[in-house]
Amino acid sequence: MLRSKLAALSLALGLMPPASMADCLARDFLALPLPAAPERPAIALALELAYEGLAVDEAAGVLTYNGQTFALGEDPGRTPQERLADPSIAETFAQVYPLAFDLGARAQPWFDPGRARSDALFKALYGASEAEVAASLKRADFRRGTTAARFSASSRQCVATQLQAALDAIAAEGPEVEKVFAEVGGSFNWRKIAGTSRLSAHSFGIAVDFNTALGGYWRWSGGTEGNAGNYRNQYPEALVRQMERYGFIWGGKWHHFDGMHFEYRPELILHARLVGG
Numbered sequence: 001m002l003r004s005k006l007a008a009l010s011l012a013l014g015l016m017p018p019a020s021m022a023d024c025l026a027r028d029f030l031a032l033p034l035p036a037a038p039e040r041p042a043i044a045l046a047l048e049l050a051y052e053g054l055a056v057d058e059a060a061g062v063l064t065y066n067g068q069t070f071a072l073g074e075d076p077g078r079t080p081q082e083r084l085a086d087p088s089i090a091e092t093f094a095q096v097y098p099l100a101f102d103l104g105a106r107a108q109p110w111f112d113p114g115r116a117r118s119d120a121l122f123k124a125l126y127g128a129s130e131a132e133v134a135a136s137l138k139r140a141d142f143r144r145g146t147t148a149a150r151f152s153a154s155s156r157q158c159v160a161t162q163l164q165a166a167l168d169a170i171a172a173e174g175p176e177v178e179k180v181f182a183e184v185g186g187s188f189n190w191r192k193i194a195g196t197s198r199l200s201a202h203s204f205g206i207a208v209d210f211n212t213a214l215g216g217y218w219r220w221s222g223g224t225e226g227n228a229g230n231y232r233n234q235y236p237e238a239l240v241r242q243m244e245r246y247g248f249i250w251g252g253k254w255h256h257f258d259g260m261h262f263e264y265r266p267e268l269i270l271h272a273r274l275v276g277g
């Protein structure tokens with residue numbers, strides 16, 4: 001608890017070390033070479049390429065990470081809303097994340113690729129408590145002209161370095177991106193998803209919310225579950241593409257749209273490439 005309070009205090013004071021000091025090299029997940037004729041399942045390859053130290057034994061149906069073993073589980077073809085509450089790792093890949101900048105797919109109710117998460121795996125990757133995640137945070141900054149915004153992200157799996165690389169690439173896109181950082185929602189926050197008992201991706205230091213007013217969120221615009229309604233995107237395509245390049249999926253592609261929200265899910269980007277998404 002004390003550790004967590006100290007982390008929160010250092011966050012407030014901006015004392016977190018910057019991600020640029022980390023011994024990580026940013027990876028471009030849209031350009032990372034993939035096997036032309038993979039002999040292993042796309043899920044296994046995507047997970048291993050995405051996460052350092054993770055190994056999949058598809059014959060045994062398990063993955064191992066940091067001495068822990070997790071069942072990959074089945075994808076028995078449950079409905080998306082059934083999956084959402086407690087998805088197996090296999091089920092988190094059931095909906096292929098669309099790499100194209102096409103918001104048509106989200107018209108389909110419950111098309112929310114990436115919204116199903118394995119809390120157990122994320123706890124192993126990033127920390128099982130607020131204090132543990134808070135202790136891993138590093139800073140990532142957006143700066144362009146007179147616009148500046150500060151975020152924090154996990155240093156595990158080089159997430160903060162990936163975020164800094166994305167923010168730098170976005171800043172180089174041009175002045176039209178500045179509005180997206182004029183007023184930002186935030187990043188690390190150990191909390192449940194509104195209306196559920198599941199942990200938000202923000203709990204793990206892997207999610208950022210940019211401009212909330214421009215972003216759009218289905219719960220704030222009168223949508224209901226399974227009928228989230230129309231989404232009028234105001235984020236530049238180039239910004240979304242740069243975030244995806246560095247491993248962050250975008251909530252603007254979800255039926256239950258969360259247009260301010262990006263989260264680090266490189267396994268879904270790689271899986272989409274492997275299966276032609």
Ligand SMILES: [Zn+2]
Nearest residue numbers: 207208209261
């Ligand atoms: Zn968010």
